[in-house]
Amino acid sequence: MKTRLIFFAKFYATLVLTFLSAKLLCLAYNGWPSLSDVGEVLLHGLPLDLNVAAYASAPLWLSLLVGLVVRGKRWARFLRIAYRVYAYVLTVMILLTVIVDTILYSKWGFKLDAVCLSYLDNPSGVTESLNIWFLLGAVVLFGVLIWGYSRLLLRLYPAPEDLSTHRTAARKSLMGGLLVVVGALLFLAIRGGVGKSTANVGMVYYSTRQYLNHSAVNPLFSFFYSLMKEKDFSKQAQYFSPEEADRIFASLHYNTKSRLLPADSLLTTTRPNVLLILMESCGGRVVGCTEGTRGVTPTLDSLSREGVFFSRCYANSFRTDRGTICTFSGYPAFPDASVMKMPAKSRVLPSIAASLKRVGYDTEFLYGGDKNFTNMNSYFLATGYDRVLGDADFPESMRHTHVWGVTDHLMFGQLSQRIAAMPQGRPWFKTLLTLSSHEPWEVPHHALEDPILNAFHYLDHSIAGFLKAFRRSPQWKNTLIIILPDHGVSWPSDINEFDTRKYHIPMIWVGGAVKAPRRVDVLCNQTDLAATLLGQLGLPHSEFRFSRDVLSQTYVYPCAQHSWPEGFTFIDSTGTTIYTLATREASRTTPDPTGVRLNKAKAFMQKAYRDLEDLR
Numbered sequence: 001m002k003t004r005l006i007f008f009a010k011f012y013a014t015l016v017l018t019f020l021s022a023k024l025l026c027l028a029y030n031g032w033p034s035l036s037d038v039g040e041v042l043l044h045g046l047p048l049d050l051n052v053a054a055y056a057s058a059p060l061w062l063s064l065l066v067g068l069v070v071r072g073k074r075w076a077r078f079l080r081i082a083y084r085v086y087a088y089v090l091t092v093m094i095l096l097t098v099i100v101d102t103i104l105y106s107k108w109g110f111k112l113d114a115v116c117l118s119y120l121d122n123p124s125g126v127t128e129s130l131n132i133w134f135l136l137g138a139v140v141l142f143g144v145l146i147w148g149y150s151r152l153l154l155r156l157y158p159a160p161e162d163l164s165t166h167r168t169a170a171r172k173s174l175m176g177g178l179l180v181v182v183g184a185l186l187f188l189a190i191r192g193g194v195g196k197s198t199a200n201v202g203m204v205y206y207s208t209r210q211y212l213n214h215s216a217v218n219p220l221f222s223f224f225y226s227l228m229k230e231k232d233f234s235k236q237a238q239y240f241s242p243e244e245a246d247r248i249f250a251s252l253h254y255n256t257k258s259r260l261l262p263a264d265s266l267l268t269t270t271r272p273n274v275l276l277i278l279m280e281s282c283g284g285r286v287v288g289c290t291e292g293t294r295g296v297t298p299t300l301d302s303l304s305r306e307g308v309f310f311s312r313c314y315a316n317s318f319r320t321d322r323g324t325i326c327t328f329s330g331y332p333a334f335p336d337a338s339v340m341k342m343p344a345k346s347r348v349l350p351s352i353a354a355s356l357k358r359v360g361y362d363t364e365f366l367y368g369g370d371k372n373f374t375n376m377n378s379y380f381l382a383t384g385y386d387r388v389l390g391d392a393d394f395p396e397s398m399r400h401t402h403v404w405g406v407t408d409h410l411m412f413g414q415l416s417q418r419i420a421a422m423p424q425g426r427p428w429f430k431t432l433l434t435l436s437s438h439e440p441w442e443v444p445h446h447a448l449e450d451p452i453l454n455a456f457h458y459l460d461h462s463i464a465g466f467l468k469a470f471r472r473s474p475q476w477k478n479t480l481i482i483i484l485p486d487h488g489v490s491w492p493s494d495i496n497e498f499d500t501r502k503y504h505i506p507m508i509w510v511g512g513a514v515k516a517p518r519r520v521d522v523l524c525n526q527t528d529l530a531a532t533l534l535g536q537l538g539l540p541h542s543e544f545r546f547s548r549d550v551l552s553q554t555y556v557y558p559c560a561q562h563s564w565p566e567g568f569t570f571i572d573s574t575g576t577t578i579y580t581l582a583t584r585e586a587s588r589t590t591p592d593p594t595g596v597r598l599n600k601a602k603a604f605m606q607k608a609y610r611d612l613e614d615l616r
Contacts, residue, residue: 003158004064005178010156011060015053015094018149019218020046022098027215030106037212044206045216047192051199052220054189056090061186065179068172080157087153094220095145099138101219111201112219113226113344196404197370201225201343202378208386210347213378226344233337233613239602242610248603253557256542258535258549265515266308266551270538272513273479274356274429275419278327279459280437283315283488283505285495286456290504296453299464300506303483305517307510310550312523314560314571315487315503321374323486323526324433328352329383330530330547332608335563335581340379345615347382350543352530353429354384359539362386362428366415368394368406369435385431407444408436408459412466419475433486434459452491467510477512482533484508484526497564498578498588500571523558523571524550545611561604570601577601 020042027038063079101112192199204216240248282300285292289304289311304311316326317333321340325331329349331339339346353363364387371377371390380388391398391405394414401407406414415432422428436443437459441451445458463483470476488503495502505526524532528548534541535549548555559572567580567587575590577597586598 002175004067005175005182007156007158008057008060008064008182011153012053012057014152014156015056016046016049018094019049019052019220022094022102022219023215025098026102026105026219029102030215031211033212040206041212041215045204045218048199048201048204048216048218048221050189051192052218054186058186058190059086061179061183065183068176068179083157084154088150091146091150091153095142095149097219097223099142099145101222103138105214111214111217111222113222192372195370195372197373200341200372200375200378202375202381203372205378205381205388208381210382213381222343226342233609236334236336236609237602237605239606240599245603245606245610248599249607251557252559252600252604253554254546254548255554256531256544256547257552257554258531258541259553260535260549260551261553264551265536266509266518267480267513267536268515269478269513270536271359271427272511272537273427273475274361274533275415275479275481275511276327276352276429276431277463277481277483278324278431278433279483279485280320280434281485281487281489282434282437282456282459283485284491284502286453286489286491287506290506291501293453296448296456297460299460299467300483300508303467303508303510304506304519307508307514308518308520310507310509310520310522310524312521312560313484313505313507313528314500314523314525314562315485315505316526316562318487318497318503318564320433320486321376324376325349325379326526327484327486327529328431330527330541330544332527332546332561332604333563334605334608334612335565335568337612338374339612341375343375343378343382345612346375346379348615349383350530350541351383352533353380353431355530355534355539355541355543356427356429356537357384357386360426362422362426363430364418364428365389365431365433366411366418367391367433367435368398368402368408368411369404401444402436403440403442404435404438406435408434409444409462409465411435412462416466416469419470420473422475434462436462437489452489456489479511480509480513481511482507482509482529484529497562497566497569500562500569500576503562503569520550522550522555523560523573524548525560546608559600561601563605568601568605570597570604572597572600 023041023045027033027041097112104112188194190199192203197203201217201222205213206216207213239245283290287297288294288301289309315323317323321338322333325339325346326333328351331349357363363385365380365385366389369391371388377388394406398406398410401410411432411434415430419430437455441455443455443458445454445461447457448454484507485505488505490496490502507529527546528550530544531541531547531549532551535552541547559570562569566582567578569576569578574597575592577586577592578588579598579601580587589598592598
């Protein structure tokens with residue numbers, strides 16, 4: 001058994017060294033950076049290399065475990081044959097992925113993922129972008145490497161005479177214990193560590209240079225991770241013919257134009273500093289100014305009167321990963337898909353940060369929790385943020401002040417420090433995603449008996465403390481602060497997605513750059529923030545296909561959409577339609593005798609799914 005454990009360790013180490021070598025090959029082929037960058041790429045990419053090596057080694061670990069109780073020549077012969085087959089399959093899989101990824105990266109600009117499968121029905125779409133000599137060279141190199149690498153893996157397997165040791169009961173118990181330890185280590189590598197987030201592509205992103213981030217990603221992990229997330233979205237929500245869906249969607253008058261009257265200019269400048277506070281769950285009936293409970297969020301209620309209050313704004317989704325995409329990219333939410341978890345698609349989305357960065361803004365995202373959660377880190381770095389900070393980037397003493405990481409009032413303190421340190425003369429865009437108003441609702445604050453309401457009161461109190469200090473800052477005069485939630489919350493307990501009050505959210509603009517108080521009572525969505533903000537700054541927003549400038553004269557059909565796993569909601573001036581996927585019918589609706597509103601709801605989802613399928 002000792003011989004087998006040594007073999008297992010050699011096998012695992014060989015795979016890890018293979019993946020490290022593959023990174024060096026990819027860098028050498030696509031552009032060699034500085035030696036320090038090479039070291040950073042190898043170091044930051046190591047967790048995914050360990051992950052893939054653990055997945056590939058798991059069958060061998062299982063055979064060792066079974067070998068504690070199964071013995072005999074037949075079993076030994078079976079293992080040897082099985083290992084030979086496995087070694088050849090693994091060789092082809094690893095080398096094919098590495099070579100294709102290395103060659104195609106310079107042509108496509110992203111890591112190999114499940115998107116490549118969409119080209120198999122038309123391989124000329126790939127081969128036409130490659131020189132024939134590249135293809136021939138790759139085939140020859142592939143054959144040579146298969147022979148050499150398979151020989152290497154086969155030589156790792158112990159000789160029969162080395163496996164014929166006698167195993168006493170004590171030795172078997174010892175080896176069993178060692179295998180349990182090895183199994184636990186494999187599990188940690190597969191999971192991606194002991195943090196709250198599991199292994200994902202974003203956990204190895206560390207730079208604003210996407211080439212370095214991509215170089216750190218293990219291509220096998222990228223491919224199989226995206227394969228698990230990949231769906232044929234073109235077959236989702238097929239309610240009408242493509243032509244009919246386009247016709248109905250056109251009646252919603254989604255457009256990317258801004259035509260503002262002088263009275264609709266909300267700001268004193270077109271280049272303010274912008275601070276976006278995305279509040280965890282803080283919508284629905286916990287917020288007084290959105291038909292909620294008074295006394296829970298006194299600061300937000302007061303700010304809604306002091307600044308610009310969008311009183312009829314609705315969240316597009318029910319989870320942070322969905323609501324974040326909706327807010328920053330102006331992209332719709334889906335019942336059964338999280339776009340943030342699909343790097344191949346989320347990386348090509350437009351974003352507020354990218355639009356502001358193009359005109360000279362410094363961009364930064366702060367979160368007190370694990371920034372790798374739901375692939376958040378890769379999304380933000382790929383879509384325009386210069387820096388993405390998570391719990392590990394803050395002092396050790398702060399990191400466990402909440403079950404999810406750094407509690408809110410401490411994060412607002414960090415935000416204040418980082419704003420104060422900004423150099424004069426360059427505008428900035430900063431984002432803070434809060435976390436304390438979330439289960440288990442434990443906060444360092446005791447103002448209300450209900451633990452859920454108390455958590456939201458704490459968030460509100462934290463915002464109040466930050467604003468009180470920031471108002472005295474010289475940066476206040478030229479700063480726009482936008483406050484809105486990522487989604488709503490199920491409070492009280494009997495409220496659910498079939499009650500639109502759950503996802504009725506406040507969107508409030510305050511700060512010294514706001515010209516005057518105003519209440520905007522037009523119906524709108526969380527996704528409309530991007531176009532509305534960029535419209536106020538005089539910046540184009542044609543990339544944001546599902547975001548509308550709600551203050552523009554072109555906003556002629558106010559409506560809102562919301563989705564969750566069981567269905568989707570559509571609201572317009574005529575009422576509300578809630579469509580349930582399981583029953584394939586409108587389960588709750590205000591009068592819609594001709595079904596026009598229902599058809600608009602369906603056409604919107606069909607159009608959104610088609611757009612998601614086409615994202616490349």
